[in-house]
Amino acid sequence: MDIMNLLQSLEIFEGLSDGELQQVAEICDQLVASKGTTLLEQDDIGKDLFIVAEGFAEVVVSNPSNEKTKSIVNLGPGQIIGEMALIDKGPRSATVRIISDQSVLYQINHTQFENLCEKNTRIGYIVMRNLASDLSFKLRHQHLQDI
Amino acid sequence: MDERDDIYKISYVILGGQHPGAIVNSSQKPVIGNVVDLGDKKFEVIEVVDLMPSRGRFHYLHVTCRSLE
Numbered sequence: 001m002d003i004m005n006l007l008q009s010l011e012i013f014e015g016l017s018d019g020e021l022q023q024v025a026e027i028c029d030q031l032v033a034s035k036g037t038t039l040l041e042q043d044d045i046g047k048d049l050f051i052v053a054e055g056f057a058e059v060v061v062s063n064p065s066n067e068k069t070k071s072i073v074n075l076g077p078g079q080i081i082g083e084m085a086l087i088d089k090g091p092r093s094a095t096v097r098i099i100s101d102q103s104v105l106y107q108i109n110h111t112q113f114e115n116l117c118e119k120n121t122r123i124g125y126i127v128m129r130n131l132a133s134d135l136s137f138k139l140r141h142q143h144l145q146d147i
Numbered sequence: 148m149d150e151r152d153d154i155y156k157i158s159y160v161i162l163g164g165q166h167p168g169a170i171v172n173s174s175q176k177p178v179i180g181n182v183v184d185l186g187d188k189k190f191e192v193i194e195v196v197d198l199m200p201s202r203g204r205f206h207y208l209h210v211t212c213r214s215l216e
Contacts, residue, residue: 009154009172011205056169056186071167074186078156078172099186137207138170140198141158144209145168 012130020123028106033098040096047110050081055103060095157208177210189215
């Protein structure tokens, strides 16, 4: 799947025109990661966004008070990683590791993305609205997982 | 993928609580009996229900699976 087809299939970019999607595609860098690669580390400072194109990444949360860790979800094709830091500017909320051989992701530099959203506020509005829906879905998944 | 294709955003929950489940986008709606690979293991679909109302061409599903391993 090429980058334009991938972006068209993502909920966070739903509502963008082909021209706007092309602008997003221009700031996406492809990343091929092997099994065991750590994509994000909990508490690290970093705001880049990742899109899973192929493969799966495991999201693991650690409790610093008792050093227990818990795997909370595997994110597969079409899922966004790192969106919380993009919204709240806080440290990474979880560690994310690749669990599939030769996973393909796209990385979006947060500075370039924020510049694009400021330059084209329609893109910013649509993406932020859609990110809320994506977070809602992840929360619903977690609720069902916890039952 | 045609831009008009429907997209199914799927929350997979695995019976037994030993696996964290997964979230995946798919152009195909899962059906009972499907075998799915969620990155590290294979699972059989045993239930498919709507999780949220559809929004445009995006459909939100909750799928329950059992481990095949």
